[in-house]
Amino acid sequence: MSDDEADPELLELLRQTLLGPPAQRTDEVSRNTGVLRDAEYIYNNSIDVSVDMYGTKAAAASIYASMQERHYSTDAWSEHELHPKSQDGFSELAIVNFIFTMDLLNFSFWSELSEAQRYQVEYRGKRWTGYNSLVACLRRALDEGVPITTPRYWRSEDASYEVLRRVFRSATDEQIPLLDERVAILKDVAEVLHKSFGDPVEDNFGANDEQVAMIIDGKANGILVPEEAAPDAVGGGQQTVADVKNIALPPDDEPEQTTGVAPDQEEGRPSQDADTQPSIAPEAEPPLPQLQPDYSIARLIEQADRSAGKLVNLLAKHFPAFCDETRFDGKRVRLLKRAQILVADLWAAFGGTGNGEFNDINHLTMFADYRVPQMLRSIGVISYSPPLDYRISTLQPIFSGQSFEVQLRGCSIWAVELIRREILRAHPDAQQVNAVLIDFFLYDLAKEKEKVQGGLATPHHRTRSIWY
Numbered sequence: 001m002s003d004d005e006a007d008p009e010l011l012e013l014l015r016q017t018l019l020g021p022p023a024q025r026t027d028e029v030s031r032n033t034g035v036l037r038d039a040e041y042i043y044n045n046s047i048d049v050s051v052d053m054y055g056t057k058a059a060a061a062s063i064y065a066s067m068q069e070r071h072y073s074t075d076a077w078s079e080h081e082l083h084p085k086s087q088d089g090f091s092e093l094a095i096v097n098f099i100f101t102m103d104l105l106n107f108s109f110w111s112e113l114s115e116a117q118r119y120q121v122e123y124r125g126k127r128w129t130g131y132n133s134l135v136a137c138l139r140r141a142l143d144e145g146v147p148i149t150t151p152r153y154w155r156s157e158d159a160s161y162e163v164l165r166r167v168f169r170s171a172t173d174e175q176i177p178l179l180d181e182r183v184a185i186l187k188d189v190a191e192v193l194h195k196s197f198g199d200p201v202e203d204n205f206g207a208n209d210e211q212v213a214m215i216i217d218g219k220a221n222g223i224l225v226p227e228e229a230a231p232d233a234v235g236g237g238q239q240t241v242a243d244v245k246n247i248a249l250p251p252d253d254e255p256e257q258t259t260g261v262a263p264d265q266e267e268g269r270p271s272q273d274a275d276t277q278p279s280i281a282p283e284a285e286p287p288l289p290q291l292q293p294d295y296s297i298a299r300l301i302e303q304a305d306r307s308a309g310k311l312v313n314l315l316a317k318h319f320p321a322f323c324d325e326t327r328f329d330g331k332r333v334r335l336l337k338r339a340q341i342l343v344a345d346l347w348a349a350f351g352g353t354g355n356g357e358f359n360d361i362n363h364l365t366m367f368a369d370y371r372v373p374q375m376l377r378s379i380g381v382i383s384y385s386p387p388l389d390y391r392i393s394t395l396q397p398i399f400s401g402q403s404f405e406v407q408l409r410g411c412s413i414w415a416v417e418l419i420r421r422e423i424l425r426a427h428p429d430a431q432q433v434n435a436v437l438i439d440f441f442l443y444d445l446a447k448e449k450e451k452v453q454g455g456l457a458t459p460h461h462r463t464r465s466i467w468y
């Protein structure tokens with residue numbers, strides 16, 4: 001060993017001193033989600049859902065041919081009219097925070113009402129339904145000056161139930177399903193992001209540089225009151241510059257102005273509504289400081305060391321709202337639908353670079369929702385037992401965690417894996433075809449069929465759930 005090479009034994013001793021002996025490094029998060037293993041277990045033990053081998057082979061051939069014909073790729077993600085993109089003025093941080101917010105709430109949009117009566121969102125002169133209604137709500141809120149994609153905002157008193165209800169307001173009499181659950185999820189997740197991934201300096205709601213310097217140097221008398229002194233103040237226990245300087249915040253019933261923040265400014269986008277900043281008479285207090293960018297989600301992504309599997313496991317570990325697991329035949333099984341689609345959306349939005357760069361993206365599986373299983377059934381890939389077929393075709397509810405539901409979700413994940421394997425068997429050079437791309441393709445195909453023929457041959461299963 002040459003003089004300038006580090007002594008491996010010394011390195012190991014240093015590592016053990018800093019991190020503890022290997023056995024104690026239990027906080028290491030695995031890169032393996034276990035979802036595909038559990039999907040195969042569910043498939044091998046299912047009696048109400050089966051995967052048809054001929055249907056799978058035929059589907060693989062037609063999906064691959066169609067993908068080739070359309071040059072289908074992750075570019076489709078940014079071609080979606082409402083998905084945030086840099087050309088719309090979104091910074092990379094703004095896109096990261098938007099995708100996290102979107103996939104945190106990306107569940108349960110189905111309705112028993114007609115197209116005209118179901119929950120729908122008015123935005124940019126159009127009516128948006130389903131998943132698109134959620135994206136429209138977030139875009140509309142940002143346009144209206146509500147920083148709905150900033151976790152620090154979710155914790156603040158500005159984000160009252162009334163303000164959030166308005167964010168998700170409907171253009172029809174039907175409101176968004178599970179609104180209370182969505183509000184609770186935002187509040188709970190914001191606390192975890194603040195405690196585990198937040199930064200006290202960022203969380204001072206935008207003091208100026210000299211005040212930030214005082215905070216860092218610990219001379220912040222009156223700028224940031226320690227938690228114990230103001231347990232219930234805005235910002236979860238720390239008073240902000242606004243509180244200390246008693247700058248009156250407009251009452252809650254004017255949600256658009258309460259933060260005095262142009263949402264785009266909070267995340268570095270050029271302000272589109274600078275003229276809506278509250279006008280302050282010269283003798284009055286200066287306007288509310290701009291909400292500091294919120295890097296808590298970016299820090300969470302950084303911890304995953306560019307591993308998709310690790311990021312999915314981090315999401316499930318830190319946030320109950322992402323921990324999509326259940327029991328089947330006495331065994332705990334992981335499906336992790338929204339955690340996986342969040343990582344997939346980051347990968348697609350950034351084209352596999354920056355915050356979307358993952359060295360194991362192919363580890364992700366299909367996202368077990370209610371739309372893609374319906375599509376798989378309609379193209380003959382999966383089929384149902386008579387009791388399950390009757391339940392679905394008569395639009396009866398199937399409950400979260402019920403065996404029918406777990407079989408539908410697990411077998412759909414496994415079916416997409418078999419389609420992926422068949423495509424690679426027939427086209428060994430098609431390395432870019434992974435479960436994510438097949439899933440996105442099947443979802444988009446389902447939406448196209450819905451537009452053209454008013455829906456798919458068989459209905460989707462009715463489970464009202466925060467998991468998908």
Ligand SMILES: Nc1nc2c(c(CN[C@H]3C=C[C@H](O)[C@@H]3O)cn2[C@@H]2O[C@H](COP(=O)(O)O)[C@@H](O)[C@H]2O)c(=O)[nH]1
Binds near residue numbers: 130468
């Ligand atoms: N498996 C899977 N499930 C997906 C999506 C998407 C949208 N992904 C975008 C990203 C790339 C694609 O190109 C899409 O533009 C939403 N969903 C789920 O569907 C349900 C909503 O259905 P509907 O009510 O009909 O809109 C709900 O559970 C929602 O979570 C997907 O891609 N895969």
